Amino acid sequence: xxxxxxxxxxxxxxxxxxxxxxxxxxxxxxxxxxxxxxxxxxxxxxxxxxxxxxxxxxxxxxxxxxxxxxxxxxxxxxxxxxxxxxxxxxxxxxxxxxxxxxxxxxxxxxxxxxxxxxxxxxxxxxxxxxxxxxxxxxxxxxxxxxxxxxxxxxxxxxxxxxxxxxxxxxxxxxxxxxxxxxxxxxxxxxxxxxxxxxxxxxxxxxxxxxxxxxxxxxxxxxxxxxxxxxxxxxxxxxxxxxxxxxxxxxxxxxxxxxxxxxxxxxxxxxxxxxxxxxxxxxxxxxxxxxxxxxxxxxxxxxx
Numbered sequence: 001x002x003x004x005x006x007x008x009x010x011x012x013x014x015x016x017x018x019x020x021x022x023x024x025x026x027x028x029x030x031x032x033x034x035x036x037x038x039x040x041x042x043x044x045x046x047x048x049x050x051x052x053x054x055x056x057x058x059x060x061x062x063x064x065x066x067x068x069x070x071x072x073x074x075x076x077x078x079x080x081x082x083x084x085x086x087x088x089x090x091x092x093x094x095x096x097x098x099x100x101x102x103x104x105x106x107x108x109x110x111x112x113x114x115x116x117x118x119x120x121x122x123x124x125x126x127x128x129x130x131x132x133x134x135x136x137x138x139x140x141x142x143x144x145x146x147x148x149x150x151x152x153x154x155x156x157x158x159x160x161x162x163x164x165x166x167x168x169x170x171x172x173x174x175x176x177x178x179x180x181x182x183x184x185x186x187x188x189x190x191x192x193x194x195x196x197x198x199x200x201x202x203x204x205x206x207x208x209x210x211x212x213x214x215x216x217x218x219x220x221x222x223x224x225x226x227x228x229x230x231x232x233x234x235x236x237x238x239x240x241x242x243x244x245x246x247x248x249x250x251x252x253x254x255x256x257x258x259x260x261x262x263x264x265x266x267x268x269x270x271x272x273x274x275x276x277x278x279x280x281x282x283x284x285x286x287x288x289x290x291x292x293x294x295x296x297x298x299x300x301x302x303x
Contacts (some may be wrong), residue, residue: 004229009281011227018090023287026094030291034105036301041293044165044172048158049100050289052275057157058089059221059241063253064149066217068202070135071144073125073224076213085224099179101292111182128209139182145202147180147188152195156244160268161275171283203248210252218253232275240271 010020017024039045046055060067098110118137123163126132135142152172154176155169180188189195190280202208226234239258242250258265285293 003041005281008229008277011229012278012281013263015016015086015226015230016093017085024090024094026098027287027291030098030102031286031298033106033295034299035104036296036299037101037102037103038290039108039175039251041296042166043175044167045100045130045175046168046289047165048154048162048172049096051158051162051215052279052286053157053161054154055275055278056161056237056241056244057154059238060157060244061150061153061253062221063218063241064153064199064222065146065212065248066208067208067249067252068129068138068142068145069125069207069211069213071145072213072217073135074121074137074142076217077121077123079128085220093113097288099164099182100202103289103295107179107182111179115184126209126211127207129206138183140186143180143185144188146197147185148198151192152199155195157241160240160244161272170209189301190236193279200272208252210254214252215254218255233277236267236270236274238267239267243267 014020017027033251051105066075074269095110095114099107102110103301117139122135123139124134151173155172158172159164159169170190171260174190177188179189189198224234242255243257245253245255260266
């Protein structure tokens with residue numbers, strides 16, 4: 001039983017960071033730097049990103065972001081997500097945790113690295129109104145869609161699976177706006193209401209699109225190539241992410257809430273159990289947070 005638990009822990013670590021047993025080399029470097037960074041212990045960002053709710057949020061935001069055909073084209077044509085999905089996941093987690101826990105220099109460097117990669121991501125797509133459009137991954141419209149759907153998904157998942165947020169949801173949106181600015185988002189929204197209003201405006205505009213690319217991507221997100229140890233739990237978490245979506249977006253994605261015949265399955269309670277198991281395996285505080293606390297202690301910040 002102990003060996004099975006250790007195998008489960010190592011598979012979780014490998015899935016999220018690309019390594020198991022020891023943190024990837026970028027994590028200890030979060031202890032370096034000469035300032036507190038953009039976010040501190042007790043902040044809304046630390047509360048949300050330190051919660052297990054981020055796992056459901058991550059699934060949910062992938063589904064939401066895929067609804068924009070420009071954002072989907074960039075991933076579909078350039079990211080190699082099918083060939084190396086865990087590598088892409090580890091890269092995304094690295095950026096999120098560096099901006100969350102790193103020094104100002106580390107956060108800016110990580111964001112600059114992503115923007116540099118984005119310069120080469122370009123092409124064309126057909127929007128939901130039938131218009132053919134060109135795109136480049138650093139286009140303001142696409143950057144904004146990615147940022148806004150991220151904030152909305154992480155708040156939605158945290159409301160279901162997380163605890164209180166210091167200062168409330170608006171504090172999280174306001175604080176995480178710094179990440180949007182680092183990525184080139186101009187005047188990111190500062191309240192939860194603004195985030196939800198912007199997403200609804202996109203839906204009403206007709207730009208979002210359901211097509212074969214979306215269906216193929218959703219199918220991949222539903223059944224990624226995970227270790228057999230993680231697949232049962234992932235199915236539960238995917239079902240919870242689907243249940244957390246508004247009905248109109250579920251319909252566009254071609255998804256339905258989990259059922260056995262006419263009987264709905266309790267995806268949310270089951271996901272709470274699955275997340276508790278992940279929490280038990282990974283521990284109360286992750287290595288990124290611990291590295292950040294080490295830097296803050298060195299700088300004399302109260303811990």
